[in-house]
Amino acid sequence: MTVENLKKRLLSHDIRPSKPRVAILKYLIEHRTHPNVDSIYQALAPEISSLSKTTVYNTVDLFSERGVIQRLTIDDKTTNYDADTSVHPHFLCQVCGAIYDMPEVTDLSALPDAGPHELHDIQIYYRGICAKCKDSKKAYS
Amino acid sequence: MTVENLKKRLLSHDIRPSKPRVAILKYLIEHRTHPNVDSIYQALAPEISSLSKTTVYNTVDLFSERGVIQRLTIDDKTTNYDADTSVHPHFLCQVCGAIYDMPEVTDLSALPDAGPHELHDIQIYYRGICAKCKDSKKAYS
DNA sequence: GTGCTTGCAAATCGTTTGCAATAGC
């Protein structure tokens, strides 16, 4: 996605496309690893030398509130972010810590409805051992 | 549930039924409010004067690992615990912070399967505004 | 008495806050 398109996307959510904001959105779109604030900061600090972690926090908070990205609380140590805002389960590997996307849930009617409550967000989390870690475990036994 | 039954339940998970452990399990079974460590500690400290928060942390960790209770990461500020280990969505009210149980999901085949990964745990989280908070908001408008 | 359990106190670390410097309209 071009920088121009990234800017348009931010503007459509009433967000001023500052340099760090565009860079963070670009990073999230190009790296579907569900990074946390620290990963984003470490990755972008070399290219935006003045970047601070506070700005990354401010930005991902703003993006989540405006629906540009979604916030994942699958890992109790940290908060992760995903530029794909569709409803799809995430799988957390309890061995290596990686987070995988699962196929989108298109038929939301399969889930219990929220009853009298006003629903804003649905998150589905799976936890276990990913295929890669399962295999390397097997190699040792 | 009697203390005797609580003890049996712990023993069946290979957990020695010490006094704080029984008290914490009892509290979780009788209070379906999905408390966090601090709430459990505040509630039990008067009756077990020597209780420390470390013990509550140790205990809920042990219980979660052994499958006696489930750990909820729906609230990014804290970890909450639920003695009901069935797969049922939880609703977090973003206004008052309360966590509600939603009806159990009996047909898990409606969810995408975990593919090549080894699945240990499924969590479904809803966030929004609960009926109570929605109503009191209405009263002001 | 040996190993499990408890609990104090200190450390850790992700995140938030206060505030001053800066940039964009």
Add this chain to the structure above:
DNA sequence: GCTATTGCAAACGATTTGCAAGCAC
């Protein structure tokens, strides 16, 4: 110029860790 944005440094707070004392079999 005024407001939004950035970023440093300090504060915060939930959780973890190290370790010594206590308890159970």
